[in-house]
Amino acid sequence: MSTVTAAETTTTDRSLPVVLKVEGLNVDLRTPRGTVRAVDNVGFEARAGQTLALLGESGCGKSMTAKAVAGLLDPIADVDGGEILLNGTDLARLSPKQRRKFAGPELGIVFQDALTALNPVYPVGAQLGEAFRIHHGLSAKEAKAKAVDLMRRVGIPEPEARVNAYPHQFSGGMRQRILIAMAVALNPKLLIADEPTTALDVTVQAQIMALLKSLREESDMAVVLITHDLAVVAEEADTVAVMYAGNVVETGRVADVFASPRHPYTKGLLESVPVNAERGAELNSIPGSPPELHKIPAGCVYQDRCPLVQEVCRAERPKLLPVVSKEPAAADGATPRAAACHFSEELDK
Amino acid sequence: MTETRIQSNDRPLIEVDGVTKTFHVAKSASGNSRLRALDGINLSVRRGETLGLVGESGCGKSTLARTLMMLERPDAGAVRFDGTDPFGLRGKELLEWRRRVQMVFQDPFASLNARMTAGEIIAEPWKAHRGLYKTSREREARVRELLHMVGLRPSDAKKSPQEFSGGQRQRIGIARALALNPDVIILDEPVSALDLSVQAQVLNLLNDLQQRLGVSYVFISHDLSVVRHVADRVAVMYLGRIIETGRTEDVFEHPRHPYTAALMSASPKLDVSGAERQRIILQGEIPSPLDPPSGCRFRTRCWKAQDVCAEQAPGSEPAGKDAGHLAECHFPLETLKVRSGELAPMP
Known part of the structure; x- marks a missing residue:
């Protein structure tokens, strides 16, 4: 057991660089009942070294917003206007190829369900190393060495022995660590975490949140944390954007918003x-x-x-x-x- | 875990005494194929009270619920309902017992038949219990009454489940459980699938129904803040055992088992006062129930573990002066007071 002190007073320093600025983002969904607007004129900022929470209940558009930022929308969803500025570059204006090249190393994303997010038929080492092979042109052997380093960095015991294991051979918490390792492999400036602990037990959730926090502090990443859990926001985030029915209805420092x-x-x-x-x-x-x-x-x-x-x-x-x-x-x-x-x-x- | 001796007129509605349940599964890495889901469970549920059952996935809480529903037969130990062993009942007596114990499920989308109307779903239990409402007029009136009790409109009886939201579906599930006027309802994570704004509505409804009907609840949840709100007493489970039990305020404010303290400390708090709080972050995850540790089951993750914990399973010790507050630990926490997640020396 280790004890850490949580909830030190966090202040939002305006001098911190804005890593992600979203403005006027609209996302339309084509449904059998016609086109509906799932994300409506949404805007927020995420700053280096801080956590912004997108808070809302199911269907409020928080995950859709994150997917639009990451360029991972389902084919039935379209971005219809708005700017997604990652370090000043509007991702919405890039071609898919440009976007991959630019945003691939700069933006990492962690999904809720680690078992479906990982490929069951490849060893985790190969999946962890893929980013290095694509973006840094490393050989398979070099990439595997990088994967071992990453597994160590996210606290997976005996990484040398486990780099060739398959996702099903890991527990839920360990899989989530692997997913986080993949997301931070290239030291991104922005990490999007979409309900990263919802599927986990509470004692494991605390471990994963502590890991995300230490990674954020190590590398000064901006983190966008998507969650429905008010207590998680209170403990982990500096600023919050509350979403309802596709709209941001309130935003500000967590301490201020929750207090009044x-x-x-x-x-x-x-x-x-x-x-x-x-x-x-x-x-x-x-x-x-x-x-x-x-x-x-x-x-x-x-x-x-x-x-x-x-x-x-x-x-x-x-x-x-x-x-x-x-x-x-x-x-x-x-x-x-x-x-x-x-x-x-x-x-x- | 002997409760303080109760007079016969005050005997608990449900008594579980040393219940053990083993499943035979595919062999684990160590060659073990016996999964002991419940290992010597003792608990009681009194009339009109809510017993909260908490624990992480795989701790056995759902198996325990299934055993209380007679969906699993224990290998050892006894279950007594109102003094009789339900596993010994047959025929009409068994039917009557089944009427008295009902269940509400976690997933309000999977637990309602999409091809039936809400009214048919609520009335379905009466197909097995024919004596209860004899005429279709009586049944229809009772369906309307039940819908009203759970906050739905009488006209909702004609709608199918797809026309309702998650919270409304859970209300239908509760109405179905109430249809047989049960003495106890097993609620298996009844609000976990609901959004927060709707969760509060359903918790209020459950509380209101209990006060009006005097029904007992066994409330299974992983959400400690919900359990703290609804339960009169709680039982904390870990790897098939109840490691701590007692009145809700005793267990939450003075947890004696290190696991209980860690569980409470780990669950996030809605506190933005900026106050520092010590958090216990446990290392590792729950061991496989196929290969539980020797001695105390929690020792592999416990910061207080000593040699004796590996050699000898701790007995259930009364944890202080509070009646019925029991913890299974060789080194129960004494000097710590955990209140709203703060760990500080007790004055």
Whole structure:
């Protein structure tokens, strides 16, 4: 056992370079019921050495956003406008070949389900070494040596002996380590982690989160962490973008957003967590369920579940605008907070 | 794990005494083919209470649930339901027992038949229990009543499962379990598949139903914050054994078994106050249940392990003054107090 101290105060330093800047990103899905917008005018920034969380429930578009950034959208999904700037280069404007060459070494991605993300018929060493062979032109032997180094780096015991083993010979946690090793093989500037621990047990989840953190600190990567788990965001992320029905509804420093949410959805989510509630007491819940994509209302996306809803909410979709806090101490001048709500001010405590 | 002796009128609804279940599986690397999923389980469930069952995958909690449902027959030990062994029941008595123990499943998409309407799903248990509601008018009225109880509309009876959201489907699953007026419902990860905003609705519903109907719950979950909220007592499982059990607040605030402490410390907390907290990060993963460690099963990952832990399995020791708080450990935590994830010396 080792003990680590978590949750040191994190501040967002605006002087840190922006690694990823997404602006006005739209993703359309072609479905049997017609084309629907799964990601709608989404924007956020991820800075070097920091973790940005994309937080939302299933179907909110958080994974779709990540796949659009990584260029891994399913054939039925199209990017329809917006910029994806990775170190200043707009990935959306590159040809697939240019994109592979440019983004391949710069951007790594870790998926939720390590067993399906790995190829079952190749040894893990070959899969780990592939990046070095393609991008650095190494021989198979050299690549295998690199794979052993990587396995050591992510804490897999006896890497020399296990480099030729197949994915099924590893436990769930070890497979996730292998996937992380693949993602960081070329020392990317940006790591996207899509629910990296959802399939894992809680004691293993803690190990994987500690690993991601140490890798981020070692190499000053920007991390985009996609998750539905508020507690994971509270513990791991510096900034957060809360998504609902394809839209970013609130963004800012995690400490600020969680301490005083300025969108009713964020507030409702925080109150749904049975952590502070007295045992057996009624939990605050959000009535209804998220809208299906083809039923997203005009006006505010959250209107059907919102306790503050007014006429204007049905008529006009609120823009993601900076929020001003009465309490200057709560607002970190460095990271502007923004919320997409007509009545955001009313939530200011 | 003897509970404090109870008067006969206060006898637990379910008593599990030394239950062991072994499966025969394909040989492991070490040549072992006997998987001991449950190894000497003792627990009790009282009327109207919620027992939380926590543990990581492979710890045996689902096998235990299946045993309580009589879907698995134990190799050794006894299960008593209201004083009688359900495995000895036949015919009408068995049918009556089955009525009294119902289950709600984890996946609200897989656990409802897509070719039936919600009303047919809720009424289906009455095909086996014909005596309960004799006329179709009675049955229809009861379906409407059950739908209302779980927060759905009477008109929803005509809809098929695909027309409902995940949370609404789980409500249908709960209505089906309630259809036979059971004494106990086994809830196997009932909210794990639901989004957070919907999860709170279903937890509120379960709580409300328990208060109105006095039904007991065995609530299986890997989510400690959910268990802490719903359970009166908890049992923590590791590799087929209950390693700690007690009242929820005792176990959560003063865990005595190192595994319980690690499990609680590892689960992320929703705290942005910036307060420092010590985290216990366990090394390694759960050993294969095919080749469990000798002695204490947790010793391979335990920071307090000594030679004795490998040689001798720890007995179940009362953990302090609190009645019914038991931990299986040679070196139970005494000087540590874990409160909302903080590890600090006890005053």
